[in-house]
Every structure is written in structure tokens, then in C-alpha cells.
Amino acid sequence: MVWFEIALVVLTLFTGLVWLVDKLWLRKRREERAGLLEVHEPMVIDYSRAFFPVLAAVLCLRSFVAEPFRIPSSSMMPTLLVGDFILVNKFAYGLRLPINNHKFLSIGEPERGDVVVFHPPQYPDQDWIKRVVGLPGDTVAYRNDTVYLNGQPLSYEPQGTYVGKGRGSEATGSRLLLEQLPGRPHQVLERDDQPYFMQGEGEWTVPAGYYFVMGDNRDNSEDSRFWPEGMHFLPEANLRGKAFLVWMHWDGSAGGVDFGRLGRKIP
Incomplete structure (x- = not known):
């Protein structure tokens, strides 16, 4: 089960870091460059935003609850x-x-x-x-x-x-x-x-x-x-x-x- 824990921690940290960097810097830059045009998010950012809360919840439950x-x-x-x-x-x-x-x-x-x-x-x-x-x-x-x-x-x-x-x-x-x-x-x-x-x-x-x-x-x-x-x-x-x-x-x-x-x- 150690390999699963490692994979879960790595994926949680990765998606969380991508989401944080996008929220603090990347999203604002995309909006400035796009101007009045529709803003398109890169796939990795879209998936990271979607999966980070789920991965974080699973990690916390497995590590500290049951x-x-x-x-x-x-x-x-x-x-x-x-x-x-x-x-x-x-x-x-x-x-x-x-x-x-x-x-x-x-x-x-x-x-x-x-x-x-x-x-x-x-x-x-x-x-x-x-x-x-x-x-x-x-x-x-x-x-x-x-x-x-x-x-x-x-x-x-x-x-x-x-x-x-x-x-x-x-x-x-x-x-x-x-x-x-x-x-x-x-x-x-x-x-x-x-x-x-x-x-x-x-x-x-x-x-x-x-x-x-x-x-x-x-x-x-x-x-x-x-x-x-x-x-x-x-x-x-x-x-x-x-x-x-x-x-x-x-x-x-x-x-x-x-x-x-x-x-x-x-x-």
C-alpha cells in the first residue's frame, strides 16, 4: 500500500500546486492577454482544479480518519x-x-x-x-x-x-x-x-x-x-x-x- 500513498501524495501536491500557481499568477496573465476574447484554460489546469479537492479529501481521510x-x-x-x-x-x-x-x-x-x-x-x-x-x-x-x-x-x-x-x-x-x-x-x-x-x-x-x-x-x-x-x-x-x-x-x-x-x- 506504500506505493498508493506515494502516488496519492504526489498527485495531490502536483494538482494543488498547479491550482495555486494558476490562481495567483497564470489566470491573471491569460485574462490580460485575451482582452475581450474568451479565456481558454490549458487542460492540465482544468483537470488540476477539478481533481485537487477530491484528491485532498481522500488523502486526509486515509491518513487521519479511516x-x-x-x-x-x-x-x-x-x-x-x-x-x-x-x-x-x-x-x-x-x-x-x-x-x-x-x-x-x-x-x-x-x-x-x-x-x-x-x-x-x-x-x-x-x-x-x-x-x-x-x-x-x-x-x-x-x-x-x-x-x-x-x-x-x-x-x-x-x-x-x-x-x-x-x-x-x-x-x-x-x-x-x-x-x-x-x-x-x-x-x-x-x-x-x-x-x-x-x-x-x-x-x-x-x-x-x-x-x-x-x-x-x-x-x-x-x-x-x-x-x-x-x-x-x-x-x-x-x-x-x-x-x-x-x-x-x-x-x-x-x-x-x-x-x-x-x-x-x-x-
Whole structure:
């Protein structure tokens, strides 16, 4: 998505500059030269005047209000499915400049359980989505399919066997559990037959200014447990925003649009 941001910023600046220069200097010169004749505007000025307000509005909305993203993988199932189109609150954790993601106004900080979009430290040009499990100062451990938070195991309520559809059918047969993350209980998936990764067991203490993130699909998520040594934590500077709503779902292998997911809040 970085290339789109760059293109949007460049086009907004270009059309805005053309419109401003024309308003301050060029238009007056054309009128003086034309005299009583009809004034003809160059095409680039005409298009710039028409598109600048639209581009500026889109840029401001995407940068400071809400930005759409599409879920490309199954790492956040069952909360988010492949083919979900989501909206991300861009001001939940502060206002950031487009392209370089520099925060110039602090508003809030992630809470435990938030589903966040971010640039992973090992792939800074990509957008990933996971759930915040560990806050700065927390000690997070993962053993025997159980998350331990500051030495205490989370409790899990069995909710049956998961049945996926479309591109998410690979998760069929997983155990569906309600994980009692403090302040934010949510569903997770666990597999006993053929985990996609090694279990990712270990213990990590989250440093100041960082977060420990995990996918809800615990055996199919490249999250903080598996990131390279020295990069297990998500820097606060890499946050893009907080996911809050599914506004569309399209999965061609499952019949196209799933109207039942439209408008669904993200727990």
C-alpha cells in the first residue's frame, strides 16, 4: 500500500500546486492577454482544479480518519476471514504523516486485545494485522497452546470444532476456543493434527515502546513468536491504526459476497 500513498501524495501536491500557481499568477496573465476574447484554460489546469479537492479529501481521510484494508491471509481467523475488507481507525493512537508514518500528534496507546495494522519490523514496506497480547513491561509466554500473561495462564472455553468455507476451509477441524484475554475475550483457533508452524513456545518480556502481537489462528500465524531474534516485538512507531469494522467480504471460492459479515465489528 506504500506505493498508493506515494502516488496519492504526489498527485495531490502536483494538482494543488498547479491550482495555486494558476490562481495567483497564470489566470491573471491569460485574462490580460485575451482582452475581450474568451479565456481558454490549458487542460492540465482544468483537470488540476477539478481533481485537487477530491484528491485532498481522500488523502486526509486515509491518513487521519479511516483507511480500508483487505485481509489476504488466514492468520486472524476466526475473527477475520480471507476476503474481508476492513476499516482501520487512523487516529486511535495518534495522527501520523503519510508515507513515513511519523506521528506528530499523540492521542492514545494500544490496549491489550486491540487488533492493529502495522508495518512488521522485518518487512517495513508491508501492512500486517495481528492482535496486541503483550503491552510494554508485560511478560508473555506460550506453552502447550496456552498464553501466559505475567506468569498467569489464560483460561480457554471450548466452543466446538471450527468449520471454514471458501479460502478458509483449510482451518476446518480446528478447535474453536474463547480465549479470556483480560478485558478482551475473543475466539482463537488451535490445531492438534497438523500445525503449520512449530508451536512457537517461549517467553518474552516486552520492552518500553514495543508490543507483543499474535494472530488468532495460533498454528498459522507469523507473529511475534516467530519473528527473527531481536525483532520479536512491534515498535510503536510502526503502528498504522486500529481495525474496527468489516465493511465488505468477497471470496470467489465461497460464492462471492457474504452479506452476513457486512458491518461486523471487530472484537
